[in-house]
Amino acid sequence: MAIDPLMPVYPRCAVRPVKGEHCHLIGEDGRRFLDFAAGIAVNILGHSHPGLIGAIREQAATLMHVSNLYGSPQGERLAQRLVDLTFADTVFFTNSGAEAVEAAIKTARAYHQHGGNSDRHELITFNNAFHGRTMATISASDQEKMHKGFLPLLPGFRYSAFDDLAAAEALIGPKTPRSARPPQARWPAFSRCRMNRWFRATTTAIGCRRPSTLRSPLRSATRSR
Numbered sequence: 693m694a695i696d697p698l699m700p701v702y703p704r705c706a707v708r709p710v711k712g713e714h715c716h717l718i719g720e721d722g723r724r725f726l727d728f729a730a731g732i733a734v735n736i737l738g739h740s741h742p743g744l745i746g747a748i749r750e751q752a753a754t755l756m757h758v759s760n761l762y763g764s765p766q767g768e769r770l771a772q773r774l775v776d777l778t779f780a781d782t783v784f785f786t787n788s789g790a791e792a793v794e795a796a797i798k799t800a801r802a803y804h805q806h807g808g809n810s811d812r813h814e815l816i817t818f819n820n821a822f823h824g825r826t827m828a829t830i831s832a833s834d835q836e837k838m839h840k841g842f843l844p845l846l847p848g849f850r851y852s853a854f855d856d857l858a859a860a861e862a863l864i865g866p867k868t869p870r871s872a873r874p875p876q877a878r879w880p881a882f883s884r885c886r887m888n889r890w891f892r893a894t895t896t897a898i899g900c901r902r903p904s905t906l907r908s909p910l911r912s913a914t915r916s917r
């Protein structure tokens with residue numbers, strides 16, 4: 693069976709950029725687009741900024757890829773900078789969104805398994821969500837079109853209606869990682885905005901600290917270190 697050299701894993705749209713200029717993309721047919729989509733919230737750095745080009749050029753001329761068997765002075769410096777500037781206590785550098793979600797899943801499970809609570813392995817996700825295309829991240833989604841052809845899924849996910857706190861709360865049980873739960877006393881008062889903030893904080897910090905020390909990114913961003 694003939695197959696395209698670039699594996700056709702999902703449909704791509706007809707925009708085929710070959711060049712970027714600041715906030716514009718230029719297609720192979722010469723058409724110019726205003727790049728509103730960028731990297732879908734990732735690497736939103738624009739195109740051809742001289743500072744970025746200079747930094748990439750300098751690093752490429754200094755040291756290219758080495759294996760993760762070695763120490764990384766540059767990685768340590770960048771991680772320290774991110775820790776200093778944000779709510780995070782530690783940084784995991786990764787190549788894709790799916791790997792970041794996988795890391796959050798593994799961290800939540802490891803936190804409880806190392807603490808002797810291996811039953812707490814169930815994670816709650818929201819209907820119609822997208823978490824990536826690896827086995828764990830398609831299992832984290834309830835979308836059947838993502839499961840087709842790839843069964844069996846990884847167990848341990850419960851799907852809740854989106855924007856329905858009561859539905860999400862009903863799924864919290866003895867198998868839910870404790871660090872993924874907001875403090876019960878504050879739960880009824882959670883607005884959608886606060887819920888989003890809480891989820892951002894927990895999915896990033898999941899398993900890295902005790903529930904009592906979970907802070908919202910906004911509050912934590914202002915702490916002094």
Ligand SMILES: Cc1ncc(COP(=O)(O)O)c(C=O)c1O
Pocket residue numbers: 732787788789790791793822823824825
């Ligand atoms: C919300 C969300 N999670 C996870 C991912 C997966 O990211 P990646 O394609 O880099 O693995 C995406 C990608 O669009 C996303 O939008």
